[in-house]
Amino acid sequence: MSLQKYIDDNGLNAKIIPIDAPTSTVEESAKALGCYPENIVKSIVVTDKMGQFYLVILQGDRKIKTSKLKKVLLVKDVKLASPEEVKTQTGYQVGDVPPIGVELSVVMDELVLNQKMVYAGGGAPQKNLFISIDELLDSTNPLIVDISIPV
Secondary structure (H helix, E strand, O other), X not given: OOHHHHHHHOOOOOEXXXXXXXXXXXXXXXXXXXXXXXXXXXXXXXXXXXXXXXXXXXXXXXXXXXXXXXXXXXXXXEEEOOHHHHHHHHOXXXXXXXXXXXOOEEEEEHHHHHOOEEEXXXXXXXXXXXXXXXXXXXXXXXEEEOXXXXX
């Protein structure tokens, strides 16, 4: 399902915003969008040794603290999914994964709740999703925990 179809089918106020600039990093995205890195959320796919995949959502100025994530998920190890696994699990390329409309268990860092609105992967290169935290929470039903550290 396309991201726009998901937005439409679920009656969300979220918008997909095209950007005419490279946005392969959080810093590039923040500059192009005129916002701060903490106003951007990253959608990162991780996997455990049992082959279970999770979507981790955290602020753009943070990174996953692996030891915290392993403790929360009750697993011995967790690693980033490969680009091929990300595409297979989400239907999107690394860097374009939106935080909504993905059929994975979602773990959200608690600091994301400090924002009212956030930008996120928009499902395609040079596209960003603009969504309220309320809609993000309603659409993902995440496990909200402390799993990040500053970049």
